[in-house]
Amino acid sequence: MRRIGGQILLLLQSGTLKLLVFAGIILLAWGTVAPVGTLVWWLSQSSESLGIKKNLAKNLSRDSRSPKVDKSENIDCYIVFLPGVGDFSANQLTPGEEFFLHKLEQIHRNCVAVRDVFPYSIANESLGGRRLLAPLWSAAEKADGWFSNTDILIKIRNLWRFAISADERYGHIYNLGIADVIVNRMNAVHPLSKRPKQGLKLILVGTSGGVQVALGAAPYLDRWLNAQLFVVSIGGDFDGEEGFEVVEHVYQLVGRRDWIEDLSQIVFASRWPITVGSPFNQARRQGRYTVVKTGPHAHSGSQGYFGTTTIGQSQTTYVELTLKKVNQLPIWSNQNQK
Structure with missing residues (x-):
């Protein structure tokens, strides 16, 4: 002592x-x-821009910030990627994440990938944008040496947005804003048809806290789009309340060494087996929630789901193994078509 x-x-x-x-x-x-930014955004919106009177034909326009996709017009599938809490902006995907999305587009020619949704900003603005604390975030993101640990500030800041998404008071506003961002970024990558001839497939791929935001946005996306909604959680965390009532299926990919993913099962009561009436447990009983073991993945880093190092003595990288597991999901086949 x-x-x-x-x-x-x-x-x-x-x-x-x-x-x-x-x-x-x-x-x-x-x-x-933390919720102040969400409330300010809410007060600055009109009823139509908020989705209360959503009109896709009027609200959607092409945006030069997103690259045009050189594909056929037979696009009926959008893959929207929502990164983890360690990300600084929507335009800062890791090489492994870029490889993953590029390969999915190559393999599934009817799909386009939406890469520029930042789930920790209701305005889809990077931390280095027009913000009061932008210099702090930029310094934390660029720090090296001993100061490289200051990137924990970015993770803490983004974790608060994760918490807002799951909050009963502010979550509906925040998730509505992110859903609006998702629809607009989808249209920027490839124009959404005003009168789709066939059902649209929307695959929300998230990692870490991005999964909570994806599920929170799902009810609004379901309301606005004539689409099948699937959520692919790659080591993701979520509260088990929002989104499960509207998505077709949630696939939870889990690595053997990912202990971070276990935390949300402890923190959120809706994930506990005894809360049998929660949306999460109802989806699990109905067979709309599936856990997929991916192998020796950690939560993040070079041996995480998007790591580019090889696994042991094999020639397969961690991200290639993740890609293989995602490609094996039945969401790509015609058996799920309505």
């Missing part, structure tokens, strides 16, 4: 403990004001 007391005293004298306490206070204060 004396040794521990002495170490605490040294921490106090060096200022390290004071810094940690100060960081904790800032974190709590941060969470208190």
Whole structure:
């Protein structure tokens, strides 16, 4: 006990403990004001732009920020990627994530990939955009050496957006805004038909906190689009409340070394087996929720789901194994067509 007391005293004298306490206070204060941006966005929107009177024919227009897809006009499938909490912007996918989406487009010629949705901004704005704290986020993202650990600030900031999406008070507004972003980015990549001749397939692929946002946006996407909705969660975390009543199926891909994915099963009561009436447990009983074991993946990093290093002595990379597992899902076949 004396040794521990002495170490605490040294921490106090060096200022390290004071810094940690100060960081904790800032974190709590941060969470208190986190919903302000969502409320400001809500107040600045009209009823039509909010989707209360959604009119796809009037609201959708091409956006030069997204590359045009050189494919046939027989596009009936959109793959929307929502990255994890460690991402800085919608335009900063890792090489593994880019490889994954590019291969999916190559294999499934009727699909286009939407890469530029940032699920931690209701305005789809990167952390380095027009923000009060933009210099802080940019510095944290570019830091190297010992200061490279400051990227935890970005993760904490994005985790608060994850929490807002799951919040009963603010989540509906936030998820509505993200759904609006998704529809507009889909149209920017390939124009959405105003009168589709056949059912559209929308595959929301998320990792980490992006899955919660995907499920939160699902009810609005279901309302606005004549589409089958599938969610592919790659080591994702979610509360088990939103989205399950409207999606066709949720596939949860889990690696053996991914312990982060286990946390949401503990934190959110809707994921507990005893809450039999929760949307998550109802979907599981109805066979609309499937867990897929992917292999030796960790949650992130070079050995994560989108890692580009090879697995052991094999010639297969971690992201190639993830791609293989996703391609084996029945969402690509005609058996799920209505």
